Amino acid sequence: MKKIAVLTSGGDSPGMNAAIRAVVRKGIFSGLEVYGVYQGYQGLMQGQIKKLEVGSVGDIIHRGGTMLYTARSEEFKTDEGQYKAISQLKALGIEGLVVIGGDGSYQGAAKLTEKGFPCIGLPGTIDNDIAGTDYTIGFDTALNTVVDAIDKIRDTATSHDRTFIIEVMGRRAGDIALWSGLAGGAETILIPEHPHELEEMMERLNSGISRGKKHSxxxxxxxxxxxxxxAGELMGKFGLETRISVLGHIQRGGKPTGRDRVLASRLGAKAVELLLEGKGGRAIGIIKEQIVDLDLQExxxxxxxxxxxxxxxxxxxSI
Incomplete structure (x- = not known):
């Protein structure tokens, strides 16, 4: 293998740049030519591919987002789109692809591998919702962003005797809510994996109020x-007035933590090693602090x- 490429896809996450940097520099160190694919799978089909040098990834390890940009693509989900992407890679003599992203990105990489083009998946998503790894790239940074927000909101909640509802990201996974709620001392944590009852929630809140607690x-x-x-349900059923903070996309931005930078660097380097060994269709993760690779399709x-x-x-x- 002489040439490989790297792309980022789906939602951005802090640490993606560190992973790109690791792939590029480990690849060049190992004697490979490394190409960057811009705008994810959409850019791949359009041939937005550029050779990267050591200096191309200088001063990016500390930056959030992704220097390769990202986009979502409906066309790529079709067989025609996938063959178009492979043809763009083969036209440049590229023989392997590293894909950094979430579940949709993994499914795309699995499809390319099925069609004979070796891909390696790196888990880049703040939601921590990828199988085969204890932590995804960007989760630790997002967690710390939310904990910082909880700490600040608690100050004003205490000052005004308020109950605050803090909405965090996690459509199908409650990892951010659970970890940040535990770290921030939240009285109630609501996640998709566990059903909740408003009455039980109010019992918990009232218990705190009865012992003089000034905020929740x-x-x-x-x-x-x-x-x-x-908030509407709590007011309608119990007359409880609340304040709302929706953290939104602030959770995706910012400088990656040291843990995310190191994780991304380790995973990126491992991806290059696997491609050099002639292995494709692998998903890399970290389990019990050890780097592992598992079947991407599984x-x-x-x-x-x-x-x-x-x-x-x-x-x-939280009693």
Missing amino acids: IIVLAEGVGSADDL IAGKKDPLPENLYILSQEL
Whole structure:
């Protein structure tokens, strides 16, 4: 193998640039030519591919987002679009592709591998909803962003005797809500993996009020519902007035934490090593602090269960 390429796809996450940097520099160190694909799978089909040098990825390890940009593509989901993408790569003599992204990106990489083009998947998403890895690139940064916001909101919640609902990202996964709620000392954490009852929530809030607690924090994963809807239900059924903070895309931005930078660097380097070994169709992750690679087709479309012990702990500590 002499030439490889790297792209980012789907939603951006802090640490993607560190992963790109690792792929490029590990590849060049190993004697490969490395190409960057701009605008994800859409750009791949359009031939937006450029050779990268060592200096091309200088001063990006600390930056959020992705220097290769990203886009979503309906056309790429078709066989015709996938063959078009492969033809663009083969026209430049590129023999392997590293894909950094979430579940949709993994499914795309699996499709290319099925059609005979070797791909390696790196888990780049703040939601931490990729199977085969304990942590995804960007999760730690997003977690710390949310915890910082909770800490600041708690200050004003205390000053005004308020109950705040903080809505965080996580359509199908409650990892951000669970980890940030536990770290931020939230009284209630609502996640898609566990049903909730308003009456039980109010019992928990009233218990705090009865012992003189001046504020309450509810962390809500967007997959459960909107903060506006929850606020309306609490007011309508219990007369509880709340304030809302929807953190939104602030969770995706910012400088990646040291942990995300190191994780991205380790995973990116491993991707190059696998391609040099002639291996494709692999998904790289970290399990119990060890770098692992698993079958990409088995990983795509799946999510590991949420750590049940963390949810139980959050319930026990929020009494």
